[in-house]
Amino acid sequence: MKKGLLFFLYFIIAFTWPASLLAKVYVTKEEALKFAFQEVDTIDKKVVFLSGEEQKRVELLAKAKLDTRIFTFYIGKKGENILGYAVFGSHVVRTKPEVYMVVINPDATIKNVHILAFHEPEEYLPPRRWFEQFVGRVLDDALWPKRGIRAVSGATLSVNGITQEIRKALAVFQLMLLKER
Amino acid sequence: MNWLKGFWLKIGIIIIAIFGLSAPVPAEEEKIKELEEKVEILAEEIEKMKVFELIPELGKEGRYGFGPAASKVYGIGKGISLAGYGEIFARFFDKNEQFNFNPSSATDTLTHLRDDSDMLRFVIYAGYKFTDSIVFNSEIEFEHAKTSAGPDTSAGEVSVEFAYLDFLTHPAFNIRGGLLLIPVGIVNELHESPTYHGVFRPETEQVIIPTTWRENGVGIFGEIVPGLEYRLYTVAGLVTNSRSTTGNATLKFTHDSGIRGGRQQGVRSITEDMAYTARVDYRGIPGTLVGASIYTGNAHLPAGNNLPDTSVGITLWDAHLKAEYQGFELRALYASGEIDDAQEINKRANIRLASDTTVDGRWSERSIGEKFYGYYVEGAYDVIPLFWPGSIRYFAPFVRYEKYDTQDGVPSGYRDLSETEREVKTVGISFKPHPNINIKADYQAKDDFLSDQYNLGLSWMF
Numbered sequence: 001m002k003k004g005l006l007f008f009l010y011f012i013i014a015f016t017w018p019a020s021l022l023a024k025v026y027v028t029k030e031e032a033l034k035f036a037f038q039e040v041d042t043i044d045k046k047v048v049f050l051s052g053e054e055q056k057r058v059e060l061l062a063k064a065k066l067d068t069r070i071f072t073f074y075i076g077k078k079g080e081n082i083l084g085y086a087v088f089g090s091h092v093v094r095t096k097p098e099v100y101m102v103v104i105n106p107d108a109t110i111k112n113v114h115i116l117a118f119h120e121p122e123e124y125l126p127p128r129r130w131f132e133q134f135v136g137r138v139l140d141d142a143l144w145p146k147r148g149i150r151a152v153s154g155a156t157l158s159v160n161g162i163t164q165e166i167r168k169a170l171a172v173f174q175l176m177l178l179k180e181r
Numbered sequence: 182m183n184w185l186k187g188f189w190l191k192i193g194i195i196i197i198a199i200f201g202l203s204a205p206v207p208a209e210e211e212k213i214k215e216l217e218e219k220v221e222i223l224a225e226e227i228e229k230m231k232v233f234e235l236i237p238e239l240g241k242e243g244r245y246g247f248g249p250a251a252s253k254v255y256g257i258g259k260g261i262s263l264a265g266y267g268e269i270f271a272r273f274f275d276k277n278e279q280f281n282f283n284p285s286s287a288t289d290t291l292t293h294l295r296d297d298s299d300m301l302r303f304v305i306y307a308g309y310k311f312t313d314s315i316v317f318n319s320e321i322e323f324e325h326a327k328t329s330a331g332p333d334t335s336a337g338e339v340s341v342e343f344a345y346l347d348f349l350t351h352p353a354f355n356i357r358g359g360l361l362l363i364p365v366g367i368v369n370e371l372h373e374s375p376t377y378h379g380v381f382r383p384e385t386e387q388v389i390i391p392t393t394w395r396e397n398g399v400g401i402f403g404e405i406v407p408g409l410e411y412r413l414y415t416v417a418g419l420v421t422n423s424r425s426t427t428g429n430a431t432l433k434f435t436h437d438s439g440i441r442g443g444r445q446q447g448v449r450s451i452t453e454d455m456a457y458t459a460r461v462d463y464r465g466i467p468g469t470l471v472g473a474s475i476y477t478g479n480a481h482l483p484a485g486n487n488l489p490d491t492s493v494g495i496t497l498w499d500a501h502l503k504a505e506y507q508g509f510e511l512r513a514l515y516a517s518g519e520i521d522d523a524q525e526i527n528k529r530a531n532i533r534l535a536s537d538t539t540v541d542g543r544w545s546e547r548s549i550g551e552k553f554y555g556y557y558v559e560g561a562y563d564v565i566p567l568f569w570p571g572s573i574r575y576f577a578p579f580v581r582y583e584k585y586d587t588q589d590g591v592p593s594g595y596r597d598l599s600e601t602e603r604e605v606k607t608v609g610i611s612f613k614p615h616p617n618i619n620i621k622a623d624y625q626a627k628d629d630f631l632s633d634q635y636n637l638g639l640s641w642m643f
Contacts, residue, residue, distance in 0.1 A: 029233055047224045064571065072228050088232040099235045117236040127408065129467050144570035146508045146563060150468045153505060154376065156616035160573050 037076030385555030430485025555585030
């Protein structure tokens, strides 16, 4: 009886608890870029337009189909020194999009990968630590889930999707920007 | 005349090109600049549409342990969400009959086994997000396709498997109340069929941990530091037998199905005795989940055999691990339980002591186990990435070994039935043409007195 009463009280407290509002995060392009290049003086922009031929070469290198032929690279510079390249993009995970930023070092290795928005239930989003394994990686045959990249159970579509997006960004960078320099 | 048109056009282009290259007219240079600027603007606008307009205000929502379909409500904006899962199976028995010792009659009984197929579960999840911090979630389940009985089979059922309100106050501290899933083991909370190997849930997680186990209650949950999640609930306790003021009580806890029958499932649950349940999971190492849970409290022991209402203490705990590396998957679970004064339950159902010479001594083998345990280890390997990297398809052979005993110890004076200790070896495949669809086939080797079986299953979630 006593326990029953306690249970009842617990219920009352729980259901009348003031539910405070959640902290909100809003990431703008400027904030993301500031985050990508922490010590730069200037950020230049380079828009890459792929011809049909270039598209084919990128797809061959990335082993993934492109759904856009325009890529905007943000180039972080300190003096004349290039610190890195950031590219933004989005892809549909199941039915809803995910927005990401890939930051590439001048030597074509990955500096880091950030998810800026995720419209699917968060269950499908790999934890932040998962993205850290891309740091320092290059575009090769190991850069695939369950090969050199760990899978996340319950997040196959986002894991496969984002890996392909990263491969595409690296391929465009290698063929269009690295060659130019 | 057409050729002439083309000719003059070509001449024109050449002239423009020459002038354009050698000494561009200032007006044209400006035009090109203007065009370049327009292209820049277009590229910027496209990027804005493709990328930056998709960035909303991000909420701080966690995952809190639920299956992907069940947690759908957390991901949507305000309003209703709908999700679901289902599974249908066919099984084929190796032997068409099996002999089992039946302690209720102290004889061996013959069970006829018939191959069958069942629409085991069809589930709809409905959720509603009142505000960002008040969320309702529920699961309505249809079992065995229909609530009326088949020609020679028992009826199916419709049940609310869970229905609760979440008050999200802080990532580390949130409140939940309603009909809750008991957070013990791996499968109970994550019970969507596509998420596990094998047509049937591991028997340890059917008998020792009685999935799908739910009860009315209230509690707190959250993520203390990134990757470290907890849940802590108070729920109505289990009930060991049905109440009988005149004769012997009928047992809900049994010698061979453990505490499974004692679940009240939120149906006019008796709250004379309460239980507490807690769980901790750590996901800090990528690809792994390691955790433990406990359920402890009192079970209600209604009157029977002229003995009054009372209660007995019960504790069940588990430790579990899930790990993935490249295509490899590992799952392991150990669960162990204990009932204090299990003889009190026996007495209310008039289960005699082995020393009682008025009945067959084997009757005492019906005793409730005062200790019970179960464990399994399962390994799988997804072969798809070897041949088709980046594919969303999945094809994994798996093996599972499990052992459990609902009567690992009986109260003194009673006998232990050896057949409650069981071993099951399962080998099979999971094929997922899409991550949320699992087509399963497996073979289960059981103890000699039981029949081996082949199973086929089709399962989905959305």
